[in-house]
Amino acid sequence: MPSKMVSLLLDRADMDVAAVEALVSQPLHAVADEPLGQLAQQAVEKFARAVLIAKNLKMGHEHDLSVYFDMLGRIGSPVPADLVGLVDLTPFALRLRYDTLARLDMPPIPRDVLAEKVRAFRDWARGQLP
Numbered sequence: 763m764p765s766k767m768v769s770l771l772l773d774r775a776d777m778d779v780a781a782v783e784a785l786v787s788q789p790l791h792a793v794a795d796e797p798l799g800q801l802a803q804q805a806v807e808k809f810a811r812a813v814l815i816a817k818n819l820k821m822g823h824e825h826d827l828s829v830y831f832d833m834l835g836r837i838g839s840p841v842p843a844d845l846v847g848l849v850d851l852t853p854f855a856l857r858l859r860y861d862t863l864a865r866l867d868m869p870p871i872p873r874d875v876l877a878e879k880v881r882a883f884r885d886w887a888r889g890q891l892p
Contacts, residue, residue: 768816799876
């Protein structure tokens, strides 16, 4: 049975995934990449944290997905190669969350692919839970 914190993280991450899916279904001009990228990053971060906490790892608050992915690899739960690219979502959390004037100079997000990868990460993370 997952801990209360793991359950909370999974529930919140599922909400982020639902929001990503809702935004992806909108016309391109209706939603900017920044909120979409931030929600996707938050979903991946919460799923990664849930796995780490379920495996009894203590951690601070980190928003750099590469830190989570490294930790997951060190505990024997490496992120699948086809999902490692999700680390590129990190700037959506770091720059947009803490720098209110930031604009990211990044190529447009491939929206359908993003939603698919976030769902795949969710499925992978849930498969890592005891």
